[in-house]
Amino acid sequence: MAExxxxxxxxxxxxxxxxxxxxxxARWQQTLQQHHYLGCPRMVGQALWYVxxxxxxxxxxxxxxxAALKCRPRDAWIGWxxxxxxxxxxxxxxxxxxxxxxxxxxxxxxSQILARNLRRLNRDWEGAYGHPVLLAETFVDAAxxxxxxxxxxxxxxxxxxxxxxxxxxxxxxxxHPKTVWVRPLRxxxxxxxxxxxxxxxxxxxxxxxxxxxxxxLPLAGAGGLLDLLQTVPDPRHRRGVRHxxxxxxxxxxxxxxxxxxxxxxxxxxxxGLSPEALRRLGATRRTPPSEPTIRRVLQRVDADRLDAxxxxxxxxxxxxxxxxxxxxxxxxxxxxxxxxxxxxxxxxILHQDAVVVAQAAVPPTTNxxxxxxxxxxxxxxxxxxxxxxxLHTQHETARFLVEAKHADYVFTxxxxxxxxxxxxxxxxxxxxxxxxxxxx
Numbered sequence: 279m280a281e282x283x284x285x286x287x288x289x290x291x292x293x294x295x296x297x298x299x300x301x302x303x304a305r306w307q308q309t310l311q312q313h314h315y316l317g318c319p320r321m322v323g324q325a326l327w328y329v330x331x332x333x334x335x336x337x338x339x340x341x342x343x344x345a346a347l348k349c350r351p352r353d354a355w356i357g358w359x360x361x362x363x364x365x366x367x368x369x370x371x372x373x374x375x376x377x378x379x380x381x382x383x384x385x386x387x388x389s390q391i392l393a394r395n396l397r398r399l400n401r402d403w404e405g406a407y408g409h410p411v412l413l414a415e416t417f418v419d420a421a422x423x424x425x426x427x428x429x430x431x432x433x434x435x436x437x438x439x440x441x442x443x444x445x446x447x448x449x450x451x452x453x454h455p456k457t458v459w460v461r462p463l464r465x466x467x468x469x470x471x472x473x474x475x476x477x478x479x480x481x482x483x484x485x486x487x488x489x490x491x492x493x494x495l496p497l498a499g500a501g502g503l504l505d506l507l508q509t510v511p512d513p514r515h516r517r518g519v520r521h522x523x524x525x526x527x528x529x530x531x532x533x534x535x536x537x538x539x540x541x542x543x544x545x546x547x548x549x550g551l552s553p554e555a556l557r558r559l560g561a562t563r564r565t566p567p568s569e570p571t572i573r574r575v576l577q578r579v580d581a582d583r584l585d586a587x588x589x590x591x592x593x594x595x596x597x598x599x600x601x602x603x604x605x606x607x608x609x610x611x612x613x614x615x616x617x618x619x620x621x622x623x624x625x626x627i628l629h630q631d632a633v634v635v636a637q638a639a640v641p642p643t644t645n646x647x648x649x650x651x652x653x654x655x656x657x658x659x660x661x662x663x664x665x666x667x668x669l670h671t672q673h674e675t676a677r678f679l680v681e682a683k684h685a686d687y688v689f690t691x692x693x694x695x696x697x698x699x700x701x702x703x704x705x706x707x708x709x710x711x712x713x714x715x716x717x718x
Contacts, residue, residue: 291333298327345370351437373416388427417456474555490535513578545569602629659685
Protein backbone atom coordinates (compact mmCIF):
# COMPACT_ATOMS: atom_id res chain seq x y z
CA MET A 279 0.00 0.00 0.00
CA ALA A 280 1.43 3.35 -1.03
CA GLU A 281 2.23 5.80 1.72
CA UNK A 282 0.36 9.14 1.61
CA UNK A 283 2.34 12.05 0.24
CA UNK A 284 3.82 14.35 2.83
CA UNK A 285 1.85 17.56 3.32
CA UNK A 286 3.55 20.70 2.05
CA UNK A 287 4.60 23.10 4.81
CA UNK A 288 2.20 25.97 5.33
CA UNK A 289 3.67 29.30 4.25
CA UNK A 290 2.56 32.15 6.53
CA UNK A 291 0.90 35.14 4.87
CA UNK A 292 3.20 38.12 4.39
CA UNK A 293 3.22 41.02 6.85
CA UNK A 294 2.51 44.44 5.30
CA UNK A 295 2.45 47.93 6.82
CA UNK A 296 0.67 50.53 4.71
CA UNK A 297 -1.15 53.84 4.92
CA UNK A 298 -4.84 53.73 5.71
CA UNK A 299 -7.01 54.56 2.72
CA UNK A 300 -9.55 57.37 2.95
CA UNK A 301 -12.48 54.98 2.91
CA UNK A 302 -10.89 52.98 5.76
CA UNK A 303 -10.42 55.92 8.12
CA ALA A 304 -13.73 55.42 9.98
CA ARG A 305 -12.99 51.73 10.47
CA TRP A 306 -9.49 52.55 11.75
CA GLN A 307 -10.88 55.00 14.31
CA GLN A 308 -13.61 52.66 15.49
CA THR A 309 -11.22 49.71 15.82
CA LEU A 310 -8.69 51.76 17.77
CA GLN A 311 -11.41 53.15 20.04
CA GLN A 312 -12.53 49.60 20.78
CA HIS A 313 -9.16 47.94 21.43
CA HIS A 314 -6.77 50.62 22.80
CA TYR A 315 -7.02 51.40 26.51
CA LEU A 316 -6.71 55.15 25.78
CA GLY A 317 -9.19 55.08 22.91
CA CYS A 318 -8.82 56.97 19.63
CA PRO A 319 -7.11 60.36 20.05
CA ARG A 320 -7.73 63.57 18.18
CA MET A 321 -4.62 63.70 16.00
CA VAL A 322 -3.06 67.16 16.32
CA GLY A 323 -1.47 68.91 13.36
CA GLN A 324 0.17 66.83 10.65
CA ALA A 325 -0.64 63.14 11.03
CA LEU A 326 -0.49 59.78 9.27
CA TRP A 327 -2.52 56.61 9.89
CA TYR A 328 -1.15 53.11 9.27
CA VAL A 329 -2.49 49.59 9.38
CA UNK A 330 -0.47 46.36 9.55
CA UNK A 331 -1.98 43.41 7.73
CA UNK A 332 -1.26 39.69 7.44
CA UNK A 333 -2.97 38.67 4.25
CA UNK A 334 -6.30 40.50 4.36
CA UNK A 335 -6.54 40.61 8.15
CA UNK A 336 -5.76 43.75 10.15
CA UNK A 337 -3.31 42.90 12.94
CA UNK A 338 -2.18 46.31 14.22
CA UNK A 339 -2.92 50.03 14.01
CA UNK A 340 -0.37 52.86 14.23
CA UNK A 341 -0.88 56.62 14.39
CA UNK A 342 1.73 59.34 13.98
CA UNK A 343 1.24 63.03 14.73
CA UNK A 344 3.04 66.20 15.79
CA ALA A 345 5.78 65.89 18.39
CA ALA A 346 5.38 67.01 21.99
CA LEU A 347 6.01 70.72 22.40
CA LYS A 348 8.19 70.14 25.46
CA CYS A 349 9.92 67.00 26.68
CA ARG A 350 12.86 67.50 29.01
CA PRO A 351 14.65 64.14 28.37
CA ARG A 352 14.27 64.51 24.59
CA ASP A 353 15.32 68.15 24.49
CA ALA A 354 18.36 67.50 26.68
CA TRP A 355 19.38 64.54 24.52
CA ILE A 356 19.12 66.57 21.30
CA GLY A 357 20.79 69.60 22.87
CA TRP A 358 18.94 72.27 20.91
CA UNK A 359 18.35 75.76 22.34
CA UNK A 360 14.69 76.82 22.82
CA UNK A 361 14.77 79.29 19.90
CA UNK A 362 15.90 76.56 17.52
CA UNK A 363 13.61 73.94 19.05
CA UNK A 364 10.45 75.63 17.77
CA UNK A 365 11.85 75.77 14.25
CA UNK A 366 13.00 72.14 14.18
CA UNK A 367 10.05 70.55 16.01
CA UNK A 368 8.20 69.78 12.73
CA UNK A 369 11.03 67.36 11.88
CA UNK A 370 10.17 65.22 14.94
CA UNK A 371 7.12 62.91 14.80
CA UNK A 372 5.28 61.22 17.66
CA UNK A 373 3.98 57.64 17.64
CA UNK A 374 0.77 58.55 19.49
CA UNK A 375 -0.85 55.12 19.13
CA UNK A 376 0.34 51.55 18.54
CA UNK A 377 -2.29 48.87 19.04
CA UNK A 378 -1.94 45.14 18.37
CA UNK A 379 -5.32 43.64 17.52
CA UNK A 380 -6.62 40.29 18.83
CA UNK A 381 -6.05 37.20 16.73
CA UNK A 382 -2.86 38.28 14.99
CA UNK A 383 -0.29 36.94 17.45
CA UNK A 384 2.98 35.61 16.05
CA UNK A 385 6.60 35.81 17.26
CA UNK A 386 8.20 39.28 17.28
CA UNK A 387 5.17 40.82 15.52
CA UNK A 388 5.28 44.19 17.29
CA SER A 389 8.96 44.90 16.63
CA GLN A 390 8.61 43.77 13.00
CA ILE A 391 5.70 46.15 12.48
CA LEU A 392 7.60 49.06 14.02
CA ALA A 393 10.66 48.38 11.88
CA ARG A 394 8.62 48.19 8.66
CA ASN A 395 6.73 51.35 9.55
CA LEU A 396 9.92 53.32 10.24
CA ARG A 397 11.44 52.29 6.92
CA ARG A 398 8.69 54.09 5.02
CA LEU A 399 7.70 56.83 7.49
CA ASN A 400 9.99 59.58 6.19
CA ARG A 401 9.05 58.94 2.55
CA ASP A 402 5.35 59.02 3.36
CA TRP A 403 5.71 62.19 5.44
CA GLU A 404 7.57 63.97 2.63
CA GLY A 405 4.87 62.94 0.18
CA ALA A 406 2.06 64.16 2.43
CA TYR A 407 3.54 67.33 3.91
CA GLY A 408 6.54 68.31 1.79
CA HIS A 409 9.26 68.01 4.43
CA PRO A 410 11.23 65.14 5.98
CA VAL A 411 11.06 63.82 9.53
CA LEU A 412 14.34 63.06 11.25
CA LEU A 413 13.40 61.63 14.63
CA ALA A 414 10.56 59.45 15.93
CA GLU A 415 9.45 59.64 19.57
CA THR A 416 6.89 57.91 21.76
CA PHE A 417 5.80 57.80 25.40
CA VAL A 418 5.23 54.47 27.17
CA ASP A 419 3.22 54.09 30.39
CA ALA A 420 5.71 52.30 32.63
CA ALA A 421 2.92 51.09 34.90
CA UNK A 422 1.52 48.99 32.04
CA UNK A 423 4.36 48.29 29.59
CA UNK A 424 8.14 47.93 29.54
CA UNK A 425 8.69 49.12 25.97
CA UNK A 426 10.20 45.78 24.93
CA UNK A 427 9.01 45.99 21.32
CA UNK A 428 10.45 49.50 20.95
CA UNK A 429 13.80 48.36 22.31
CA UNK A 430 13.79 45.37 19.94
CA UNK A 431 13.08 47.72 17.00
CA UNK A 432 16.14 49.86 17.81
CA UNK A 433 14.54 52.62 19.90
CA UNK A 434 16.41 54.24 22.79
CA UNK A 435 14.96 55.04 26.22
CA UNK A 436 15.93 58.56 27.35
CA UNK A 437 14.32 58.73 30.76
CA UNK A 438 11.03 59.51 32.44
CA UNK A 439 8.72 62.50 32.08
CA UNK A 440 7.56 64.59 35.05
CA UNK A 441 3.94 63.46 34.65
CA UNK A 442 2.39 66.57 33.09
CA UNK A 443 0.00 66.85 30.13
CA UNK A 444 -0.81 69.91 28.03
CA UNK A 445 -4.29 71.31 28.57
CA UNK A 446 -5.29 74.31 26.46
CA UNK A 447 -2.56 76.92 27.09
CA UNK A 448 -1.03 75.32 30.19
CA UNK A 449 0.16 72.02 31.70
CA UNK A 450 -1.66 69.88 34.27
CA UNK A 451 -0.10 67.15 36.44
CA UNK A 452 -1.74 63.77 35.78
CA UNK A 453 0.45 61.71 38.09
CA HIS A 454 1.45 59.11 35.50
CA PRO A 455 5.08 59.63 34.43
CA LYS A 456 5.98 57.89 31.16
CA THR A 457 9.23 56.65 29.69
CA VAL A 458 10.49 58.56 26.64
CA TRP A 459 11.71 56.54 23.64
CA VAL A 460 13.31 57.92 20.46
CA ARG A 461 14.51 56.46 17.19
CA PRO A 462 16.58 58.51 14.68
CA LEU A 463 15.31 58.06 11.13
CA ARG A 464 18.72 58.84 9.60
CA UNK A 465 22.29 58.54 10.93
CA UNK A 466 22.86 62.30 11.28
CA UNK A 467 19.44 63.13 12.71
CA UNK A 468 20.63 64.99 15.81
CA UNK A 469 23.19 67.01 13.82
CA UNK A 470 20.47 67.98 11.34
CA UNK A 471 18.09 69.00 14.13
CA UNK A 472 20.69 71.29 15.69
CA UNK A 473 22.20 72.62 12.44
CA UNK A 474 21.76 76.32 11.60
CA UNK A 475 19.89 75.61 8.35
CA UNK A 476 16.98 73.21 7.83
CA UNK A 477 17.52 69.91 5.98
CA UNK A 478 17.15 69.75 2.18
CA UNK A 479 13.75 69.49 0.56
CA UNK A 480 12.37 66.16 -0.63
CA UNK A 481 12.61 64.57 -4.04
CA UNK A 482 9.65 65.52 -6.19
CA UNK A 483 9.81 62.42 -8.39
CA UNK A 484 11.65 59.12 -8.35
CA UNK A 485 14.05 60.54 -10.96
CA UNK A 486 14.95 63.63 -8.91
CA UNK A 487 18.25 63.70 -7.04
CA UNK A 488 18.58 64.67 -3.43
CA UNK A 489 19.26 68.38 -2.96
CA UNK A 490 22.43 69.69 -1.34
CA UNK A 491 22.58 70.38 2.38
CA UNK A 492 23.09 74.11 2.96
CA UNK A 493 24.85 73.30 6.24
CA UNK A 494 27.74 71.82 4.24
CA LEU A 495 28.38 74.96 2.19
CA PRO A 496 31.38 77.04 3.30
CA LEU A 497 30.10 80.51 4.10
CA ALA A 498 32.73 82.67 5.85
CA GLY A 499 36.43 82.98 5.19
CA ALA A 500 38.49 82.78 2.03
CA GLY A 501 36.72 80.77 -0.63
CA GLY A 502 33.40 80.91 1.21
CA LEU A 503 30.10 82.02 -0.26
CA LEU A 504 30.12 85.43 1.41
CA ASP A 505 33.66 86.05 0.20
CA LEU A 506 32.59 85.10 -3.32
CA LEU A 507 29.60 87.47 -3.22
CA GLN A 508 31.57 90.38 -1.76
CA THR A 509 32.06 91.88 -5.24
CA VAL A 510 28.44 91.57 -6.39
CA PRO A 511 27.24 95.13 -7.11
CA ASP A 512 24.04 96.23 -5.38
CA PRO A 513 21.47 97.25 -8.03
CA ARG A 514 19.38 99.21 -5.49
CA HIS A 515 19.57 102.85 -4.43
CA ARG A 516 21.62 103.19 -1.26
CA ARG A 517 18.84 104.98 0.61
CA GLY A 518 16.59 102.65 2.57
CA VAL A 519 18.62 99.47 2.03
CA ARG A 520 18.06 97.19 5.04
CA HIS A 521 19.57 93.90 3.86
CA UNK A 522 23.01 93.68 2.19
CA UNK A 523 22.90 92.39 -1.37
CA UNK A 524 25.28 89.54 -0.54
CA UNK A 525 22.95 88.41 2.25
CA UNK A 526 19.95 88.33 -0.09
CA UNK A 527 21.89 86.43 -2.75
CA UNK A 528 23.43 84.04 -0.19
CA UNK A 529 19.95 83.29 1.17
CA UNK A 530 18.74 82.57 -2.36
CA UNK A 531 21.71 80.29 -3.11
CA UNK A 532 21.33 78.27 0.11
CA UNK A 533 17.57 77.97 -0.33
CA UNK A 534 17.96 76.94 -3.98
CA UNK A 535 20.48 74.17 -3.26
CA UNK A 536 18.11 72.97 -0.49
CA UNK A 537 15.25 72.62 -2.98
CA UNK A 538 13.50 76.03 -3.20
CA UNK A 539 12.32 76.70 -6.74
CA UNK A 540 10.52 80.06 -6.52
CA UNK A 541 10.80 83.46 -4.85
CA UNK A 542 8.04 82.44 -2.44
CA UNK A 543 9.84 79.20 -1.54
CA UNK A 544 13.08 81.11 -0.92
CA UNK A 545 11.28 83.54 1.40
CA UNK A 546 9.61 80.66 3.27
CA UNK A 547 12.98 78.93 3.71
CA UNK A 548 14.48 82.17 5.02
CA UNK A 549 11.66 82.65 7.54
CA GLY A 550 12.59 79.30 9.10
CA LEU A 551 16.09 80.54 10.01
CA SER A 552 17.13 81.65 13.48
CA PRO A 553 18.82 85.01 14.05
CA GLU A 554 22.11 83.14 14.49
CA ALA A 555 21.72 81.47 11.08
CA LEU A 556 20.92 84.81 9.49
CA ARG A 557 24.10 86.28 10.99
CA ARG A 558 26.10 83.48 9.40
CA LEU A 559 24.78 84.73 6.05
CA GLY A 560 25.95 88.28 6.74
CA ALA A 561 22.58 89.65 7.87
CA THR A 562 22.53 92.84 9.92
CA ARG A 563 18.96 92.30 11.18
CA ARG A 564 17.27 89.59 13.21
CA THR A 565 14.56 89.09 10.59
CA PRO A 566 15.12 87.87 7.00
CA PRO A 567 14.33 89.90 3.88
CA SER A 568 10.75 89.69 2.64
CA GLU A 569 9.65 87.96 -0.54
CA PRO A 570 9.28 91.30 -2.45
CA THR A 571 12.82 92.29 -1.41
CA ILE A 572 14.25 88.94 -2.51
CA ARG A 573 12.34 89.18 -5.79
CA ARG A 574 13.49 92.74 -6.57
CA VAL A 575 17.15 92.05 -5.81
CA LEU A 576 17.33 88.81 -7.80
CA GLN A 577 15.51 90.31 -10.78
CA ARG A 578 17.87 93.29 -10.94
CA VAL A 579 21.21 91.68 -10.13
CA ASP A 580 23.57 90.86 -13.01
CA ALA A 581 22.53 87.23 -13.54
CA ASP A 582 25.23 86.39 -16.10
CA ARG A 583 28.00 87.67 -13.85
CA LEU A 584 26.53 85.87 -10.85
CA ASP A 585 26.26 82.60 -12.79
CA ALA A 586 29.88 82.90 -13.87
CA UNK A 587 30.92 83.18 -10.21
CA UNK A 588 28.63 80.60 -8.64
CA UNK A 589 28.93 77.83 -11.24
CA UNK A 590 32.64 77.03 -10.82
CA UNK A 591 32.34 77.51 -7.05
CA UNK A 592 29.50 74.98 -6.72
CA UNK A 593 31.20 72.55 -9.08
CA UNK A 594 34.41 72.76 -7.07
CA UNK A 595 32.48 71.92 -3.88
CA UNK A 596 30.42 69.03 -5.19
CA UNK A 597 32.23 67.43 -8.13
CA UNK A 598 34.32 64.35 -7.46
CA UNK A 599 36.32 62.06 -9.69
CA UNK A 600 33.79 60.25 -11.83
CA UNK A 601 30.97 62.69 -11.06
CA UNK A 602 28.43 63.09 -13.85
CA UNK A 603 27.70 66.42 -15.51
CA UNK A 604 24.78 66.54 -17.93
CA UNK A 605 24.65 69.09 -20.75
CA UNK A 606 21.11 69.63 -21.96
CA UNK A 607 19.27 72.26 -23.94
CA UNK A 608 15.67 73.42 -23.53
CA UNK A 609 13.50 75.89 -25.42
CA UNK A 610 11.51 78.12 -23.05
CA UNK A 611 8.07 78.12 -24.59
CA UNK A 612 5.81 81.01 -23.70
CA UNK A 613 8.64 83.14 -22.26
CA UNK A 614 9.10 85.51 -25.20
CA UNK A 615 7.31 88.45 -26.77
CA UNK A 616 5.06 88.01 -29.78
CA UNK A 617 7.00 87.92 -33.03
CA UNK A 618 10.27 86.91 -31.35
CA UNK A 619 11.76 83.39 -31.21
CA UNK A 620 11.55 81.51 -27.92
CA UNK A 621 14.86 81.60 -26.03
CA UNK A 622 16.89 78.38 -26.02
CA UNK A 623 19.09 77.68 -22.99
CA UNK A 624 21.97 75.23 -22.71
CA UNK A 625 22.60 74.08 -19.14
CA UNK A 626 25.19 72.01 -17.30
CA ILE A 627 23.67 70.07 -14.39
CA LEU A 628 25.31 67.81 -11.83
CA HIS A 629 23.69 64.37 -11.92
CA GLN A 630 23.95 63.50 -8.23
CA ASP A 631 22.90 66.86 -6.77
CA ALA A 632 20.58 68.33 -9.45
CA VAL A 633 22.53 71.61 -9.30
CA VAL A 634 22.85 73.84 -12.36
CA VAL A 635 26.50 74.97 -12.48
CA ALA A 636 26.41 76.79 -15.85
CA GLN A 637 23.78 78.14 -18.18
CA ALA A 638 23.90 80.13 -21.40
CA ALA A 639 21.51 81.26 -24.10
CA VAL A 640 22.00 79.72 -27.54
CA PRO A 641 21.84 82.42 -30.27
CA PRO A 642 18.98 81.88 -32.74
CA THR A 643 21.47 81.94 -35.66
CA THR A 644 23.27 78.78 -34.48
CA ASN A 645 22.68 75.60 -32.45
CA UNK A 646 23.95 73.91 -29.29
CA UNK A 647 27.11 72.39 -30.83
CA UNK A 648 29.33 75.51 -30.81
CA UNK A 649 27.70 76.70 -27.56
CA UNK A 650 28.88 73.70 -25.53
CA UNK A 651 32.62 74.59 -25.39
CA UNK A 652 31.81 78.18 -24.42
CA UNK A 653 29.47 76.93 -21.69
CA UNK A 654 31.99 74.52 -20.15
CA UNK A 655 35.18 76.55 -20.65
CA UNK A 656 35.10 78.30 -17.21
CA UNK A 657 34.33 75.11 -15.26
CA UNK A 658 36.94 72.84 -13.58
CA UNK A 659 36.10 69.49 -15.18
CA UNK A 660 39.16 67.33 -14.53
CA UNK A 661 37.92 63.81 -13.77
CA UNK A 662 34.26 64.69 -14.44
CA UNK A 663 32.16 62.58 -16.85
CA UNK A 664 30.20 64.81 -19.24
CA UNK A 665 27.03 63.37 -20.78
CA UNK A 666 25.06 64.87 -23.66
CA UNK A 667 22.51 63.81 -26.25
CA UNK A 668 23.34 62.59 -29.76
CA LEU A 669 23.55 66.12 -31.17
CA HIS A 670 26.89 66.59 -29.37
CA THR A 671 28.51 63.38 -30.60
CA GLN A 672 31.15 65.37 -32.49
CA HIS A 673 34.91 64.92 -32.89
CA GLU A 674 35.69 68.51 -31.90
CA THR A 675 33.50 68.36 -28.82
CA ALA A 676 35.14 65.12 -27.67
CA ARG A 677 38.62 66.54 -28.32
CA PHE A 678 37.76 69.70 -26.35
CA LEU A 679 36.58 67.71 -23.33
CA VAL A 680 39.53 65.31 -23.24
CA GLU A 681 42.41 67.57 -24.26
CA ALA A 682 41.37 71.00 -23.00
CA LYS A 683 39.28 70.11 -19.94
CA HIS A 684 40.82 66.73 -18.97
CA ALA A 685 37.33 65.26 -18.63
CA ASP A 686 35.68 62.06 -19.79
CA TYR A 687 32.45 61.81 -21.77
CA VAL A 688 29.56 59.52 -22.60
CA PHE A 689 27.87 60.26 -25.94
CA THR A 690 25.11 58.39 -27.71
CA UNK A 691 24.83 57.54 -31.39
CA UNK A 692 21.44 57.63 -33.07
CA UNK A 693 19.98 57.80 -36.55
CA UNK A 694 21.34 61.29 -37.20
CA UNK A 695 24.76 59.68 -37.79
CA UNK A 696 23.91 56.56 -39.80
CA UNK A 697 27.48 55.89 -40.97
CA UNK A 698 28.88 55.89 -37.44
CA UNK A 699 25.98 53.80 -36.20
CA UNK A 700 26.52 51.24 -38.99
CA UNK A 701 30.24 51.07 -38.16
CA UNK A 702 29.44 50.31 -34.50
CA UNK A 703 26.97 47.64 -35.56
CA UNK A 704 29.48 46.08 -37.95
CA UNK A 705 32.06 45.87 -35.16
CA UNK A 706 29.51 44.13 -32.94
CA UNK A 707 30.08 46.57 -30.07
CA UNK A 708 27.41 47.83 -27.68
CA UNK A 709 29.78 50.38 -26.16
CA UNK A 710 33.46 51.19 -26.59
CA UNK A 711 35.97 53.98 -25.88
CA UNK A 712 35.95 56.24 -28.97
CA UNK A 713 39.58 57.13 -28.41
CA UNK A 714 40.67 53.51 -28.60
CA UNK A 715 42.08 51.77 -31.66
CA UNK A 716 40.36 48.70 -33.03
CA UNK A 717 42.41 46.79 -35.58
CA UNK A 718 40.76 44.56 -38.14
